Amino acid sequence: MARDNRSMAKQFSLPLDKAVLFSQNPTMTRSLRNLALPHIPGLHAYTPGSQPSGGDWVKLNTNECPYPPSPKVGEALRNFPYDKLRLYPNPRGEVLRQALADFYELSADRVLLGNGSDDILNLLVRAFCWETHHAVFPEPSYSLYPTLVAIQNGQARTLSFTQDMHLPEELFIGQPQETILFLTNPNAPTGVLFSQHQIIRLLESFPGLVVVDEAYGEFARESAIPLLKEYPKLAVTRTFSKSYALAGCRLGYLLGSPELIGLIDRIRDSYNVNALTQVAGLAALADQSYYQKIRSAIIAERNEFIRWCEEREWCTFPSEANFVFTAPKKEDLEGAEAAASAFAFLEKKKILVRYFPKLPLTAPYLRITVGRPEEMAAVRQALAEWAKT
Ligand code: PMP
Numbered sequence: 378m379a380r381d382n383r384s385m386a387k388q389f390s391l392p393l394d395k396a397v398l399f400s401q402n403p404t405m406t407r408s409l410r411n412l413a414l415p416h417i418p419g420l421h422a423y424t425p426g427s428q429p430s431g432g433d434w435v436k437l438n439t440n441e442c443p444y445p446p447s448p449k450v451g452e453a454l455r456n457f458p459y460d461k462l463r464l465y466p467n468p469r470g471e472v473l474r475q476a477l478a479d480f481y482e483l484s485a486d487r488v489l490l491g492n493g494s495d496d497i498l499n500l501l502v503r504a505f506c507w508e509t510h511h512a513v514f515p516e517p518s519y520s521l522y523p524t525l526v527a528i529q530n531g532q533a534r535t536l537s538f539t540q541d542m543h544l545p546e547e548l549f550i551g552q553p554q555e556t557i558l559f560l561t562n563p564n565a566p567t568g569v570l571f572s573q574h575q576i577i578r579l580l581e582s583f584p585g586l587v588v589v590d591e592a593y594g595e596f597a598r599e600s601a602i603p604l605l606k607e608y609p610k611l612a613v614t615r616t617f618s619k620s621y622a623l624a625g626c627r628l629g630y631l632l633g634s635p636e637l638i639g640l641i642d643r644i645r646d647s648y649n650v651n652a653l654t655q656v657a658g659l660a661a662l663a664d665q666s667y668y669q670k671i672r673s674a675i676i677a678e679r680n681e682f683i684r685w686c687e688e689r690e691w692c693t694f695p696s697e698a699n700f701v702f703t704a705p706k707k708e709d710l711e712g713a714e715a716a717a718s719a720f721a722f723l724e725k726k727k728i729l730v731r732y733f734p735k736l737p738l739t740a741p742y743l744r745i746t747v748g749r750p751e752e753m754a755a756v757r758q759a760l761a762e763w764a765k766t
Contacts, residue, residue: 416530423524426731435595435728435755437746438699439498440565440593442622443675444749446657447667450623453660455591457653457699466652470641472648474657477630480662481602489642490650490658494592494616494629498559499525500641501612503630505557505586506531513551513583514559515544517566517739520589522559538738542567542694546575549582556585562601563593566733566744568696576601580608586637588612592629592700595620595672596679609634619699621661622670626654679747685757692741704741707764713740722763728756 383393410418426439440688470490478485491497502525506512506536514522514534526533534555536548542564551558560579563570570580580587589601591613601613614635618624628650631641650658679696686693686703693703704711705719713734720743730746733739745756 381457392474392476404464405485414530416527417598418528421524423521427729433727434457435748435752437700437748437752437756438729438731439624439700440746441618441624442619442671442699443747445620445753446622447661447664449660449664449667450657454653455657457656461652464652465648466650466655468647470650470655470658473655473662474660476662481632483605483632486638487605487632489631489633489638489645490655491631491645492649492654493618493627493629493653494499494590494614494648495521496627496645497614497629497631497641498522498588498590500645500714500729501541501557501586501588502526502529502531503644504640506533507530509554510556511552511554512557512559513555513585515561515564517733517736518561519565519592519700539737542569542738544571546578546582549579550556551583553584555583555590558585559588560582561590563696563698565698565701566731566739566742567694567702568593568698568700569694570597570599570697573599573601573604576604576611580604580611586610586612586616590614591621592616593700595668596676597697598698599701605632605634609636617658617661620675621658621668622662622671623654623657626657627656628654634665663699675747677715678750678753682753682757700744700746702742702744705760705763707766711741713737716741716743718765719760723756723759726755726759728759731758 444633474488474490475485477488491656498521502512506526506529508530510531512526512531512533514533514535518535523533536544538544544652551644560571576589587610589611591600594600594615601611604611605613612629612631615627617626617628658670677703681691682701683696686701691703693707704716706715710718717734720730724729731744732742
């Protein structure tokens, strides 16, 4: 909108002739919305699962760990000399980076730390996806992938699962403009694991970078990590948020070829992992016996819950993650309506789970994070009550 030159001169203490030039400059009169890149105002932010502030929820909606981190993490944080917070952290988290490299028997130049694995996924999309560089990912899968591609104004091809949540292998054959593919493994939201054999088929069919997102990898039998040395176009992302119970710290990492790590290192924030998180991650990694115990407890509880759902003949996937994807039903109700009804019933009982009504393929299911035994007993009781209503 044109502005009055005199009032502009007054407002900005400018001589009148400068104010005339100023008001003729179109960027001075455009709204912020019009100054942003043209695709930004049309974006939708990623919607994370809700984090209610009241305390008395049974919270099984965001696949967090139901147990606290190792006591050694608490000790390490308490011993952190707080005056050190004046200083920037080690830019690459070298000590933790080396510890992860040792843990996986890889060289440190194959490891890059991130502010959660979301940070890593973001960096990968920034580096490999654009208008002419297309991304590929299954649907349903982690809904952050399309958000990141949209931020980059990139394009994506989605791989559609069959009704039984199987991905036909011919979909893996990519086009030359397809530069990056994301595969969540174990898959989310189903929890089903793609075998190493399938990952190899994918690596041999797809022309671009294959990112295996192993956010739930510690709960599964197999990993793509042993394939890294043989396949330079493979990348694996992992996180401390789930099995290490450190979601609040924000710590994830990328394993890949030294060339890939070098590329991503050029575009990350110099201090993308803060000093306290580095200390917490190091202490967590060192206490494997604690984590083996809590992972085994979660896996046992998961398998028991799957059995319980199957006894009711609810379609339930063989999860290798810390959540269960099941389609509740009762005498007079099944499908999407049953899932919506069970979700609402659980919510009234202050039990929070997740459901995905937007896609016909996912609408009949609830995704329930595996909690402590008493939390799972509460879910079973509530679902049994729901089935009787
Ligand atoms: N990948 C998948 C499949 C996830 O479900 C999540 C967690 N929502 C992440 C990555 C990101 O985890 P974080 O950023 O906490 O490491």
